[in-house]
Amino acid sequence: MDWISIFIYDTTWDFAAEIVIRTTIMFCLIILLLRSTGKRGIRQLSIFELTIILALGSIAGDPMFTEDLPLIQAVLIMSLVLFLYRFFTWFSTKHKLFELLLEGKPTYIVENGMLIMEDVKKGKMSHDEFFAEMRQQGVRHLGQVEVGLLETDGEFSVLLFPHEGTQYGLPIFPKEFQATKAIKDGQLYACMHCGYVECISAPNEECNRCHLSRGWAKALNNKIVN
């Protein structure tokens, strides 16, 4: 194995200096271009935005170290990508259908303290993922949640029940999200698959809502603390 060729190959001091200049220019250009998208910062990206970032990234990378690649070509391509981004964004505000195509639509995950089964089945998001999201927002059980919505940028929006509206619901913290082995009289249990709450008589009873028997966890009705 030729280590010299792996690390240095035909790099000259001259070209190393050129790389410094090329990289500095491209770096400044990326900042300039991303600033001019009008976005203030990026927490979560929609697929559409991610596409733009990926495109800009790969266009910006090559001219940093490719000797026979003039920067003007990269500038042209990046300007075009930016123009497309702006045009698509503008067009999607005019046409709802196009926006749907570009960004998708928000998805209901929880409604009235129960999980919406259709979307969970489609695999848009796993139990674990949105339980974690809700825990971070201070939710202890689904009975506190009126609406849980998955936004198109992957953010999770939660609308809580007011104190007096809090219902019995499925606990979402790991120690409480446990299938019960023995049923206590007068205790309510929540289906661990869909969050449906009922009085059951056996730990392996089938859920009346999702018709599965994935176990039952002791339902909670603690009010939200904020």
Ligand SMILES: [Zn+2]
């Ligand atoms: Zn169920």
